[in-house]
Amino acid sequence: MTSNTFALIGAKFGMLAAAGAIALSAAPAHAQAPAAPPIEAYGALPAIERAVISNSGAYTAMLMTVNNQRQIMVLDSSGAPVKQFIVGDAKVRGIDWVGDEAILLRRSETQELALKTNRVMGEWMRVNVLPLDDSREVISVFAEQRQVANFVAGFSGIHRVDGRWVGYFSGFRMGRASGEEMRILSYRPALFAVDLLTGETDQVAFPAGEGRSRDWIIGSDGKIAVTLDFDLENGKYTIKNPSGSIIARGVQEDGRISLRGLDKAGNALVYTTYDSDGADWRYFSLPLEGGQASELWSDIEVDWVIRTADERVLGVVDKTGGILLSDGTQPAPLASLLEGRPQGSVSLAGWTPDFSTLAYSTSGNYDSGSWFRMDTASGSRAMLGLERPFIQGQAIAPIETFEYEAGDGLSLEGVLTLPPGREHTNLPAIVLPHGGPTAHDEPIFDWWAQAFAARGYAVIQPNFRGSTNRDEAFVEAGDGEWGGKMQTDIGDSLKALAARGIVDADRACIVGASFGGYSALAGVTTHQNGYRCAVGVNGVYDIEDFFRYDLSGKSTVFTRGVERLIGKNADLDALSPTAQASRASAPVLLIHGRDDTVVPFEQSVLMEDALSDAGKQVRLLELKGEDHWLSQAPTRTAMLDAAISFVEEHNPAD
Template structure:
């Protein structure tokens, strides 16, 4: 299937006007701005909806099949996380807000998620549960959308309230499962909350029944799966709670669940809903993602991770169609984002070399792929720095890799370099367009994103190799990557800075405190500086959950050693200037982590800057503060590690 660059009316509304040519690199703000297209979704009959920025304003747009506008509404300051069609007339939009719940809660602020129901018929918008005074206006998980007797029903976790003369109060923090008539926004209880110090997960079958319930006891880690009749069909013990329900099997008579075995390997099992012996599911396959039917919750395919990724669909016709899509976009890092139930139309997103993020509507019947969304129209293909994967070996012999981004049009020789470790740390980087690394490469820097041990791009043994290695081997994995690039002559190791966010921010601080002699500067965005403080904060905010404590100790090691890996405790050893950037509304890594690091650097007489991002969260969700962060980080890096 050949990709055709043919734009219809609907595409033009979303694509906007691209820059014709860039004699000079794009302005820095072009990288720091939120993408012009945040998300897209396609309805069962092919209607399109998107969160898009038009003329400097973020909007929700929904269009009919012929491109006629159904909805065109501004979003204001709302932090929109995604959207999905519940049916042909109802959109569900996920948002979040940072809120304070008062003195009786363990955290000063929480990031609460809401689900907005938008009707294309009357253009009405309202939060799920807003018509039910006994349920808080926040959703705690989405468990599917089902068609029940011609009624579209959404299943959501919700927080029950006690309604009295003093106003509504939280009954407890455990989620109850509700079935919501989306056209009327009326909720009824589908399953009760778990017992105290337990948590639950649910699978909803095609008929709207709670077909499987997972219950996990936080105290001893005992977990049980029960079917619709309450019969126990599986059980086990995992003291860190690494068990979850995934989906139904392909014919709906089984369920698939995931556990972590005693060796730390994540394994999937399939078991009949009626009961029986579990069978291991896709035992020898490294799964990148699964494809699940939104109407039934049944798996219908998966994509296998590897040097040559493979997609398998159980329906031969769908398998053939999807194979043609991946062939057509070969070399563009395509991702299937949404599709009609018959797979006649598919939304595909691409990014990577020569591509700063593009959305396509693929019509299998006409064999056309039309670009309908450009995430960064001011960054042209020639502006995108070359992206590649670099394999290397750590000092102890462990094989790993990282993503290298080079400055456009410059020889890859003795370049100044930015080490940009990812957050998580249970995450990984891929050879895609990444706005932060591309911003630095556009200003003349090579950028290396190491997938250090503990990352999720390899097997379970590699992920678990990071346990207990914060500030230790996870840190030296980064400098081993720097050494590899220097060995190849690509970078000048004497002109290196380290920059990162979240765990990457921790690694940036550790790079100039726990390590010395590698970096000219460090920029930590929302980074952890004190491991003991993080441990105590996470434990407190979990309600002193023993399961949370065990999981933290498994990842971080013995609490007695936390001072040994805390950059704050080694501020006097800092051998390069430090910039600390942190959002005041961060609910993941509290602002206090940067504040105490700033105090330690000040007391030690070390050069540092602290930049507070007002109203910003952990994910840099605001366009203006994201650009503020990028400008500050670039200024700091250019000051201490100039390209010339």
């Protein structure tokens, strides 16, 4: 279970360069505006999306797009190409190393599957093993297992067991009911061990019982070291060690407990629970033999946990981007990278188990994304390549953070992307709220914000209450404020920048995706902030319809989470743009991926129908074959083209 169980993931979302540093220089605001790069340059998938380091540090694998062809490129430690895997239009969700011998490719496909009582369209995860040795065949996890559904429900790491590389995956058992087609007969997954170089598969753990969920951590011997059982009705949980003894128990009514892995020595479990009284996630180390749990990292705001492929916890990254290893040390070379840089961020992407070699990326002012490999002992680094090779120099819009105050006095901040080469006064504006809503925007190169800024708009990305850029108390401040103070926080960001003379509040549109799409439509229906237009992408517009099967009065973990987010006794009609369509105060463009399995396409159909019935100006653009995350370059570009054209029609920059 995770803190984002109920999040609507926001949709906002090259050749190899020679090793060396990039010379960056700022363009003054009054300089002549550079020609805007074509929309395709922003809609294209990044030239480099991911980089991971093999166990020994001998190889770097990068997920790349070169000449519109997606591929995984493997380089040796000198930067020389070793192997190339063409992945075509696969929707890659992650890559990992299997030792130094193969690449584990995680990808998703939108497909209809036969479940226990019906057929369901979903975004199903599949895993392939791509060996560096040409004599070995590509392995597809579960593909040859007639009694196991051909998709992966969960991943529990990679281990070296008796000289073999073994991956541990959750999967669903298949069977026939009354002579019908093979179906998934239970919605509770079992755990399987898969030889990653032969595909041989064995079940190693049984599913949880009815109304329960189960998670596992695997030990260095390839056996189950920890089992978490969770009751989906009352939130009670137990944690068991390898011998089956209960070493921890408790209650998390909202499901906010998570196994993070074993410590570096493999003798203790690292796990998290949520402290409602203190409004904070707490991290614990618990000996596998039992005993008293000790708290970890209590003095920092943890953003994410650094783990090895075999799920050993090496340390954490805090919300400032700082790295703290489990032994209390910090890798000084990486920590010093931002010194002297323009505002931006450094993101850790790959590492060896001993942290001697790292892959990381930078992004921010005058940096549209750069990727590096570093030796931490010497601090030496080599460039792997550029993320946006066709958007460089003065074409990169300047980025800054700003602080402002909500109507009730709460201190907030946001990200402002400004049009390059223009005076930054009384600018036309795009308010671009993020998805989630448990997410946040950072001062980095954002392809969507940059595309608008290049065409003369100031782009405002408010981190409203409920965002994850601050502590958990700030996240909790968003509970029950879906369509309430979250929405007014968004409007207050525009007012604040207008008061400073940076933007013209009378020349603003609101644009967003997923929860941001909801906010865009709420901004011209349930709330009216004077926007000239609204663009919603893959958004939720009819809240009751969206949560129809989860707000039926059942006391389940999921229902309690939804009620916490929206408000237990919320008036869903008052919050839903569909029910308030007659109040629409500006033209609306709806864009939705036809294969969206997170927010159904029907949400935009309902919104279009409601606006049309109310005699309002609305258009719906269907993105065929596209999912919730806008995973494909052609449809990303089509979305940008339509959104920018619509905004320019109703709120021209000049």
